Amino acid sequence: MIDLHTHSLFSDGELLPSELIRRAEAIGYEAIAITDHVDASNIDIAIPRVVRAIKSIQKFISITAIPGAEITHVPPALIPDLVKEARKLGAKIVIVHGETIVEPVAPGTNRAAIEAGADILAHPGIISTEDSLFAKDKGVILEITSRKGHSLSNGYVAKKAMKFDIPLCINTDAHSPSDLITHETAIRILLASGVEENRIDSIFNNSKALIEKALRRD
Numbered sequence: 105m106i107d108l109h110t111h112s113l114f115s116d117g118e119l120l121p122s123e124l125i126r127r128a129e130a131i132g133y134e135a136i137a138i139t140d141h142v143d144a145s146n147i148d149i150a151i152p153r154v155v156r157a158i159k160s161i162q163k164f165i166s167i168t169a170i171p172g173a174e175i176t177h178v179p180p181a182l183i184p185d186l187v188k189e190a191r192k193l194g195a196k197i198v199i200v201h202g203e204t205i206v207e208p209v210a211p212g213t214n215r216a217a218i219e220a221g222a223d224i225l226a227h228p229g230i231i232s233t234e235d236s237l238f239a240k241d242k243g244v245i246l247e248i249t250s251r252k253g254h255s256l257s258n259g260y261v262a263k264k265a266m267k268f269d270i271p272l273c274i275n276t277d278a279h280s281p282s283d284l285i286t287h288e289t290a291i292r293i294l295l296a297s298g299v300e301e302n303r304i305d306s307i308f309n310n311s312k313a314l315i316e317k318a319l320r321r322d
């Protein structure tokens with residue numbers, strides 16, 4: 105499994121980065137990104153702490169662990185500067201918490217995330233065709249999620265992505281160890297979301313390509 109959206113206790117996850125990574129390694133993950141929720145209050149705490157944790161354990165683990173961040177519930181106008189700041193602080197994968205239908209995320213967040221060049225637009229909800237095409241244009245990957253609530257719009261996102269050939273990834277948005285899933289479960293969630301079988305490999309390849317891009321960032 106490759107999972108590029110998870111939370112540690114540096115935001116609202118349950119585990120220290122080291123335990124989250126160990127749990128993922130133990131169930132056979134190939135790669136994990138830790139992407140804690142950030143806004144201006146904690147961006148300079150959460151990211152450097154996760155960077156430090158990963159650096160300290162890196163040579164002792166068999167899984168690729170990547171520090172990241174999820175810019176969450178900030179006014180859309182602030183997203184571009186926070187994406188830049190996150191990268192400067194060492195986030196190699198920057199996610200924006202998209203317009204999920206189960207939270208009052210500010211309208212315009214999807215658009216601002218794409219414009220700002222985030223790597224992944226998480227749970228984008230009922231994303232417009234215009235924004236979907238803009239994401240494709242900018243190389244921003246739309247997310248299919250195993251997270252309850254956010255996953256209600258998976259079918260919509262998958263349908264839009266297939267119609268317009270927009271890159272997708274699948275992540276857990278894990279907050280607890282029980283949220284981590286196997287590769288087989290990820291495949292079943294993609295199929296259940298309406299993704300055609302012949303597109304499954306390309307979805308995992310999008311995640312792999314993003315990891316390669318992330319690891320080239322210094």
Ligand SMILES: [Zn+2]
Pocket residue numbers: 111116117141279
């Ligand atoms: Zn959360």
Ligand SMILES: [Zn+2]
Pocket residue numbers: 109110111174226277
């Ligand atoms: Zn999240």
